[in-house]
Amino acid sequence: xxxxxxxxxxxxxxxxxxxxxxxxxxxxxxxxxxxxxxxxxxxxxxxxxxxxxxxxxxxxxxxxxxxxxxxxxxxxxxxxxxxxxxxxxxxxxxxxxxxxxxxxxxxxxxxxxxxxxxxxxxxxxxxxxxxxxxxxxxxxxxxxxxxxxxxxxxxxxxxxxxxxxxxxxxxxxxxxxxxxxxxxxxxxxxxxxxxxxxxxxxxxxxxxxxxxxxxxxxxxxxxxxxxxxxxxxxxxxxxxxxxxxxxxxxxxxxxxxxxxxxxxxxxxxxxxxxxxxxxxxxxxxxxxxxxxxxxxxxxxxxxxxxxxxxxxxxxxxxxxxxxxxxxxxxxxxxxxxxxxxxxxxxx
Numbered sequence: 202x203x204x205x206x207x208x209x210x211x212x213x214x215x216x217x218x219x220x221x222x223x224x225x226x227x228x229x230x231x232x233x234x235x236x237x238x239x240x241x242x243x244x245x246x247x248x249x250x251x252x253x254x255x256x257x258x259x260x261x262x263x264x265x266x267x268x269x270x271x272x273x274x275x276x277x278x279x280x281x282x283x284x285x286x287x288x289x290x291x292x293x294x295x296x297x298x299x300x301x302x303x304x305x306x307x308x309x310x311x312x313x314x315x316x317x318x319x320x321x322x323x324x325x326x327x328x329x330x331x332x333x334x335x336x337x338x339x340x341x342x343x344x345x346x347x348x349x350x351x352x353x354x355x356x357x358x359x360x361x362x363x364x365x366x367x368x369x370x371x372x373x374x375x376x377x378x379x380x381x382x383x384x385x386x387x388x389x390x391x392x393x394x395x396x397x398x399x400x401x402x403x404x405x406x407x408x409x410x411x412x413x414x415x416x417x418x419x420x421x422x423x424x425x426x427x428x429x430x431x432x433x434x435x436x437x438x439x440x441x442x443x444x445x446x447x448x449x450x451x452x453x454x455x456x457x458x459x460x461x462x463x464x465x466x467x468x469x470x471x472x473x474x475x476x477x478x479x480x481x482x483x484x485x486x487x488x489x490x491x492x493x494x495x496x497x498x499x500x501x502x503x504x505x506x507x508x509x510x511x512x513x514x515x516x517x518x519x520x521x522x523x524x525x526x527x528x529x530x531x532x533x534x535x536x537x538x539x540x541x542x543x544x545x546x547x548x
Contacts, residue, residue: 238383245436246378253487254374254409254432255502257476259417259454260510260517264426267415289542290495291506293346298488300347301393301443301481305358306331309384309399312364318402323449325467327400327474331357333527334475341548342536346483346490346503355482358395359388371406371413374446378434381444385436396481397444398474407448417448417455428455431477433486443485445477458511458518461532468532472521475533476504506537507544522546 258264288294308328312318320326334340335355344350361384381397388395401407401417408416408424416424431445450456450469461468480502483490492498498506511520521534524546535544 238379242379242383242386245382245438246375249378249434249436251486252374252378252432252434254430255480255484255487256409256415256427256430257473257504257508259425259428260519261422261425261454263423264454267426288494289539291492291498291537292494292539292542293483293490293501293503293506293537294493295346295490296488296493298484298486299393300483300489301396301485302347302349303351303354304394304396304443304482305356305390306478307358307384307388307390307395307397308360309380309397310360310362311380311399311401311405312362313367313402313405314364315367316402316404323402323466324400324447324470325463327398327447327470328357328360330471330474330526330531331355331478333529333531334478335527337526338547339524339526339533339536342503342538342545343479343482344548345538345540355478358390361387367405370411371408371416371418372401373408373410374432375410377407377444377446381434381442382436382439385439385442391436391439391442393441393443393485395443396478397442398477399444399446400470401446401448403449403451405448407446419452419454425454429473429477431481431485443481445474445481447473447477453516456518457521457532458513458516462523462530463532468521469519471531472519472533475536476508479536480504501537503537504534507535509534 258268310320335353335357340355363380377399380399384397385391406416406418406420414424415426417427418425428450429445429447433441433443435441447470450473451466456465456469457472459465483503490503492501509520511518521532523530523532526533535546538545
């Protein structure tokens with residue numbers, strides 16, 4: 202994602218305890234096991250160290266202004282780690298951070314009782330997409346970055362459902378961390394080999410912090426600057442946790458045009474999820490693979506390099522490629538391939 206910010210967020214929120222009820226996926230539900238985030242999860246989110254998040258800009262004027270602001274602040278003459286080789290302007294540089302050589306993805310579906318929403322009705326089938334991706338050639342674009350070539354390194358693990366009463370103000374990243382902490386505490390799965398993907402329902406605004414100035418907020422254009430993001434946090438009790446946040450994507454500013462193979466809603470979600478997963482793999486903490494050599498592309502990660510737009514008289518849509526992933530056709534953006542110096546769907 203575009204390198205807008207990568208800083209510790211400590212905004213304190215209240216009222217989360219008692220608003221959320223978490224139930225695990227199908228296998229655990231059969232055992233009637235539930236978890237309710239409480240003051241421990243709120244405190245863990247508040248005290249999380251080295252919180253890093255990298256946003257994927259929305260297709261909005263507010264996001265464009267924020268990207269221009271970030272680009273103007275990029276340090277001049279930044280040198281790549283591999284300064285002794287010829288580098289294409291779009292190539293990513295390895296800045297020495299940790300990488301994700303293999304991992305399980307865990308879905309967290311956030312539901313609001315006031316909004317009727319099923320998994321398929323709100324997001325399509327993100328876990329099905331992840332399973333197809335795991336066995337595809339497409340995922341092997343990451344081989345050159347993580348130094349591995351084995352198949353099915355990125356599998357699908359558990360899922361959870363979170364039900365909540367919509368608060369009067371937007372959710373924040375601290376809320377997301379409390380939810381992730383509650384689920385990760387239950388599963389015991391943390392570290393660089395597990396990634397939690399938080400899916401938000403329609404009508405749910407979410408911001409980086411309690412200033413509410415950088416948000417997913419289709420109802421407030423002035424603060425609508427991102428569609429999704431990936432991040433990481435060090436919890437004092439659980440250690441390192443990787444996560445992404447995917448608000449409802451079938452809105453103007455985030456979605457792709459109608460007519461995609463799986464429908465506008467599902468493929469808009471798949472497209473964003475793919476973007477966040479590839480970037481989590483190649484840049485989990487914001488200090489691994491991203492562009493350091495081109496001012497116009499400075500800070501871009503593997504997915505940012507290949508976000509293309511479709512301009513129509515009435516809307517701006519994401520303009521991904523349509524190709525086969527696994528055994529199914531999807532409409533998903535390409536990813537930047539250093540070896541080919543281009544955006545591709547194969548290694």
